[in-house]
Amino acid sequence: MIFVDSNVPMYLIGEDHPHKRDASLILEKLASERERLVTNSEVLQEILHRYTAIQRKDAIQPCLDALYGFIDDIFPIEEEDVLSAKALVLAYDQLTARDALHVSHMKRYQIEIIFSFDKHYDALPKIKRIPR
Numbered sequence: 001m002i003f004v005d006s007n008v009p010m011y012l013i014g015e016d017h018p019h020k021r022d023a024s025l026i027l028e029k030l031a032s033e034r035e036r037l038v039t040n041s042e043v044l045q046e047i048l049h050r051y052t053a054i055q056r057k058d059a060i061q062p063c064l065d066a067l068y069g070f071i072d073d074i075f076p077i078e079e080e081d082v083l084s085a086k087a088l089v090l091a092y093d094q095l096t097a098r099d100a101l102h103v104s105h106m107k108r109y110q111i112e113i114i115f116s117f118d119k120h121y122d123a124l125p126k127i128k129r130i131p132r
Helices: 007-013 018-032 041-053 057-070 079-091 097-108 119-123
Strands: 002-004 037-040 073-075 113-115 128-130
Touching: 002 097, 007 018, 007 041, 007 057, 037 041, 037 097, 041 057, 041 073, 041 097, 079 097, 097 113, 097 119, 119 128
Parallel strands: 002 037, 002 113, 037 073, 113 128
Antiparallel strands: none
16 A cells, blocks of 8 residues: 655646656556555645645646546544644654654554655655655
8 A cells, every 4th residue: 555645646737847757657657566545635635725825726626636536545634643643743853744644644554655756754764755
């Protein structure tokens, strides 16, 4: 099982960028390997937040369509995830609250791999990031 971060569908639908091609190629590889791709409801909220903040509401639906096109499951965020994220934020200065929430969620579901272009996940023990 691999957790998919919000930046993956954003790069897929975004303008030309080196990560756009990388995201597409990695997704093709993971699909061919029949990897189970999952995310959480916070990723959906991040997409809404980001595109609203940059006044690109027109990109919300295409981004969600892209995500729903390859994701196998979207898990809910629960209180225990938030409380675990608090401990991570206090322990790792480089982690944002949102990213700590993803990591705590990954721990709960015993997911050790994240598909993300955010390199700060690399500092966390027991988390493998692709691409790396």
